[in-house]
Amino acid sequence: MISIHHLHFSYEKRSVLQDVSFTVQEGEILSLLGPNGSGKTTLLRCFNKILHPQQGSVQVKGQPLGLISLRELAKLIGYVPQQEAVTFPYSVFETVLMGRRPHVGWRLRTHDLDIVQACLRSLNLEHLSHRRVTELSGGERQRVAIARALAQEPQILLLDEPTSSLDLRHQLEVMETVAGLVKSRNMTAVLAMHDLNLAARFSDQIVMLHHGHLFCAGHPGTVLTRGNIRTVYGVEAEIYRRNGFFFVHPLRCARTARGAQTHYPVCPAPNRLDQVLGPQRPQPAKKTEE
Amino acid sequence: MSTPKRAAAAVVGPIPYREVWRGKIIRFVALLVILLALTILAATMGSAAIGLQDILAMPLGRLADPRAAAKIHILWNIRLPRVVFGLVGGFGLAIAGTVMQAVLRNALASSYTLGVSSAAGFGAALAIGLGLGIWGGKFLIVGNAFIFGLLSMALVYGIATLKGARAGTLILAGIAISYLFSALIALVKYLVQHDVLAGIVFWLLGGLHLATWETVTLLLPIVILPSLWLLLKFPWDLNALSAGDEVATSLGVHPERTRILALILAALITSGIVAFAGVIGFICLVGPHMARLIIGSDHRYLLPYAGLTGAILLLAADTVGRTIIQPTELPVGIVTALLGAPFFLHLLLRSQGYWE
Numbered sequence: 001m002i003s004i005h006h007l008h009f010s011y012e013k014r015s016v017l018q019d020v021s022f023t024v025q026e027g028e029i030l031s032l033l034g035p036n037g038s039g040k041t042t043l044l045r046c047f048n049k050i051l052h053p054q055q056g057s058v059q060v061k062g063q064p065l066g067l068i069s070l071r072e073l074a075k076l077i078g079y080v081p082q083q084e085a086v087t088f089p090y091s092v093f094e095t096v097l098m099g100r101r102p103h104v105g106w107r108l109r110t111h112d113l114d115i116v117q118a119c120l121r122s123l124n125l126e127h128l129s130h131r132r133v134t135e136l137s138g139g140e141r142q143r144v145a146i147a148r149a150l151a152q153e154p155q156i157l158l159l160d161e162p163t164s165s166l167d168l169r170h171q172l173e174v175m176e177t178v179a180g181l182v183k184s185r186n187m188t189a190v191l192a193m194h195d196l197n198l199a200a201r202f203s204d205q206i207v208m209l210h211h212g213h214l215f216c217a218g219h220p221g222t223v224l225t226r227g228n229i230r231t232v233y234g235v236e237a238e239i240y241r242r243n244g245f246f247f248v249h250p251l252r253c254a255r256t257a258r259g260a261q262t263h264y265p266v267c268p269a270p271n272r273l274d275q276v277l278g279p280q281r282p283q284p285a286k287k288t289e290e
Numbered sequence: 291m292s293t294p295k296r297a298a299a300a301v302v303g304p305i306p307y308r309e310v311w312r313g314k315i316i317r318f319v320a321l322l323v324i325l326l327a328l329t330i331l332a333a334t335m336g337s338a339a340i341g342l343q344d345i346l347a348m349p350l351g352r353l354a355d356p357r358a359a360a361k362i363h364i365l366w367n368i369r370l371p372r373v374v375f376g377l378v379g380g381f382g383l384a385i386a387g388t389v390m391q392a393v394l395r396n397a398l399a400s401s402y403t404l405g406v407s408s409a410a411g412f413g414a415a416l417a418i419g420l421g422l423g424i425w426g427g428k429f430l431i432v433g434n435a436f437i438f439g440l441l442s443m444a445l446v447y448g449i450a451t452l453k454g455a456r457a458g459t460l461i462l463a464g465i466a467i468s469y470l471f472s473a474l475i476a477l478v479k480y481l482v483q484h485d486v487l488a489g490i491v492f493w494l495l496g497g498l499h500l501a502t503w504e505t506v507t508l509l510l511p512i513v514i515l516p517s518l519w520l521l522l523k524f525p526w527d528l529n530a531l532s533a534g535d536e537v538a539t540s541l542g543v544h545p546e547r548t549r550i551l552a553l554i555l556a557a558l559i560t561s562g563i564v565a566f567a568g569v570i571g572f573i574c575l576v577g578p579h580m581a582r583l584i585i586g587s588d589h590r591y592l593l594p595y596a597g598l599t600g601a602i603l604l605l606a607a608d609t610v611g612r613t614i615i616q617p618t619e620l621p622v623g624i625v626t627a628l629l630g631a632p633f634f635l636h637l638l639l640r641s642q643g644y645w646e
Contacts, residue, residue, distance in 0.1 A: 048540050087395040
């Protein structure tokens with residue numbers, strides 16, 4: 001569905017992404033993991049032309065991004081930002097209606113209103129539909145933004161840290177909604193995530209970024225290892241496995257300073273997990289249930 | 291395609307949006323009624339007494355009566371152009387203000403923010419004070435103000451192409467340019483004689499006394515054509531831009547391209563009006579907010595509603611200005627702020643959740 005090859009991106013002189021390549025299959029949820037500043041958001045924004053990579057290519061449905069007009073792309077890809085500027089008091093309904101922009105002229109058809117209504121319903125926003133967005137809580141705004149992306153009727157959803165401002169129940173609701181959409185409509189979703197456990201629970205594939213490099217990629221169980229988490233996040237963690245899902249239990253900050261991690265050997269090659277598995281330095285052996 | 295459509299309709303049931311839409315239509319009709327009443331009122335008010343019956347009698351052409359002929363002359367050649375000028379000017383100023391606030395994502399944006407007003411003022415001051423101008427003759431001041439208004443926009447545009455047309459960059463560049471031209475105005479004021487200074491000050495206060503059919507026909511295309519373009523082609527894009535550049539891109543809008551084009555159109559409208567009527571700052575700042583408080587933020591409705599609100603504001607202010615202390619006129623810029631500010635504060639205090 002989306003494949004990127006040897007992607008490089010830099011802001012002015014600061015290089016953010018270096019030689020990142022991977023593929024997202026149709027019907028798949030892929031999570032981008034990595035600490036702040038590792039390039040998750042930047043990578044996500046390269047998928048729908050918000051940012052333009054200096055080198056490398058992005059292909060959506062086999063077509064290079066350069067050949068797809070912005071409007072056509074907006075019918076293919078919906079985007080949910082991490083935090084949204086709210087300048088003027090639009091109603092919830094009007095905000096979700098913006099998602100129909102790629103599909104309509106000045107006038108709306110009943111069809112468009114039906115879709116907006118259905119999107120509001122699927123994110124449990126119907127009772128708020130005539131409230132102003134400025135009056136809503138952070139979690140409600142997040143759901144409005146997701147509803148707007150759904151109103152685009154896209155085949156691909158990009159979500160930038162969709163759960164970071166939500167309470168426990170809404171985190172699960174949003175993830176279940178996204179997972180449900182992906183499975184029922186055979187959509188594809190790419191998420192930048194901070195919550196390792198939600199990522200492990202809901203993702204088909206995880207891509208871990210480390211200082212702009214693709215550190216490793218694959219099934220949650222193979223990517224979320226003690227060694228990887230120590231190297232990428234600088235955190236000692238234990239990994240549990242229960243009912244087929246992986247759980248990360250962070251213990252403490254690793255001894256090495258985060259800045260000193262750069263000389264760890266990194267593995268930019270995708271899907272070559274064997275090279276980066278296991279601890280990078282001799283550590284007192286600790287049992288994990290992995 | 292028909293299956294999902296039917297399924298969605300079955301689930302959704304009655305659409306509350308229809309009721310909202312009806313509410314908006316009612317508000318539009320109410321505003322149009324006010325506009326019409328105000329227009330008639332403005333045409334009948336003034337130092338020469340012309341009643342409604344005179345207006346109604348006008349098309350019947352009782353030219354035989356010399357008193358009636360004089361009344362028709364005043365009405366047709368003095369008051370009506372001024373009324374039309376007020377309507378068109380207010381309409382354009384408010385639409386330009388709405389557009390600037392939307393694309394700059396700033397509730398305080400107005401023709402001052404991008405330096406258009408100050409630059410036009412400087413152009414006029416140059417013409418009045420030093421007789422310097424691009425065109426000579428009757429349109430020396432007007433032409434100068436117009437050209438300088440557009441020049442400020444070109445400066446902002448140049449900075450945007452060098453640094454990227456992000457909203458923050460444009461606002462800061464515009465404010466810098468605004469200060470630059472304000473300083474230049476002060477310089478011209480400082481250099482000229484007392485009597486010329488009075489002329490500059492009077493021009494800067496703004497007023498519709500220049501309104502004749504000739505100026506109205508010059509102004510009309512400058513205001514109406516860009517306004518129509520903005521009204522018909524931009525509402526969805528302005529909505530998308532208010533949600534941020536990233537979201538706008540994801541909705542298929544080129545943020546920087548759209549922003550620059552919309553600003554140029556807004557600057558064109560503003561320059562045209564400011565050139566003829568002087569600096570009338572209040573309407574392009576507050577007209578959009580008043581409209582937003584009443585009709586909501588969706589630009590498909592907001593743009594025309596703001597335009598009509600602006601038309602009412604300017605016409606009302608001008609009518610009050612020219613009748614309240616007859617036969618002297620108060621500059622319209624003073625009246626708009628004196629009457630509009632309390633009304634706006636009232637709306638603001640009464641509404642909830644408008645500001646975060």
